[in-house]
Amino acid sequence: MTATRTVVLAGATSDAGLATATALIAAGARVIATGRAADRLTPLRDAGAQTEIADATSFVEMTALAARLGTVDAVIPLVGGWRGGGGLAGQSDEDFDALLPALQAVRATSRAFDAPLRASDAGRFAIVSSTVVTRPLAGGANYAAMKAASEAWTRAVAQGYAKAARDAGAELRAASAVFRAEGALQPDALARAVVALWDRDAAELNDTVIALS
Template sequence: MSTTTPGNGAGGELEGAVVAVAGAGGPAGHATLKRLAEAGAVVVASDADAERLALGVDAARFAHGGATVTGDTVDLLHLAEARDWAAKTEKEFGRVDGLIHLVGGWRGSASFAETDLADWEALHDLLVRTVQHTSLAFEGPLARSGNGRFVLVSAAGAARPTAGNAAYAAAKSAAEAWTLALADGFRKAGGDGPPPAAATILIVKALVHDALRAERPGAKFAGFTDVKDLAESVRQLWSRPAEEVNGTRLWLTPQP
């Protein structure tokens, strides 16, 4: 493994970095695994769906021959499993330089009055609890790496909730607040110097990928972020100093 500081190489490439990706089984996860592997990172993926996870891991390995891409089925609704995954990753590879949180989900209603609180329960688990568990599990390893990144993907709707999206917007807002608290912890850990790691929020309106375009050939997808562009934005976070991206919301769609 490279002895240089990961993320500080030529072009911001990630040779020598070890990056974990939570919720790697979906289109955004698959794109992120490929981009990180292409950049030279060791990529450690997890998802609750073993079949979708295996597809993404195999595709990343195939696209970038020689890349180290592994997959673990992890239930991030259990803090112990998240901690075990973080500890296993750090022990096996010697460091953890990133945790990319891509666990997602959406539920909504036709109006505010029709909001089903069961939606809140489900989204709280998917969008908040998994952020809590991954951040608590990986905070120590990311700080020890000296140049770690915790990345949350959030939604523009968190800032401007609509009547039918109360549960979704509230969950995303809670996840953002939690991530910013982690960022403050990194800032304080740095004392008078730079933080040892950064927690950053990437904000999209929604995500789009090739299969979705094929399903809806007439759709414009205005303001949507392609999963490949999201993956590149993730990769670029190591090309900037931790103090520049820690505690920031980076908009990948026009800011309202």
């Protein structure tokens, strides 16, 4: 990746968030890590990230953060979690509601940072999904549905980037992509993939699925 990129990791208080922040900082990026609790942001701050108390699922809070930051080169929403089991009968409303913030974070961050990412010379938006979207199971229907919706939204973001560039008669500079994990998310695999987002130009990267391995 090109050094000095500004990267927002939204909802970054997981192990994957810390691993990704650490890898980006080692590559020379400026990392802004968000979370809802100050104490959970401490490891990220100790790793060298700028930390911001902000709710990644809130369009209002993400818009305020975007206004404060100005130039941004990448946004990666990392709100996640898994609920499942019990077959189709076990797909409770409570589990669905618990999974919903992941989709809400994808929507809020992509909308709030749309203009800054399109203004960057190499803007990147990427989400973490799962191979369950290719073969949904009854016991994970809530989870698969949420991941599929997140992927659909991210593809719409990609189309928006392409259309904006085409309408302006400009080269495509922003790209939206999906990371797909098979099984449990491996933090180091995600970290490597995020750092490599700038290894491909936007036209090649936009609207692609990247397998995490």
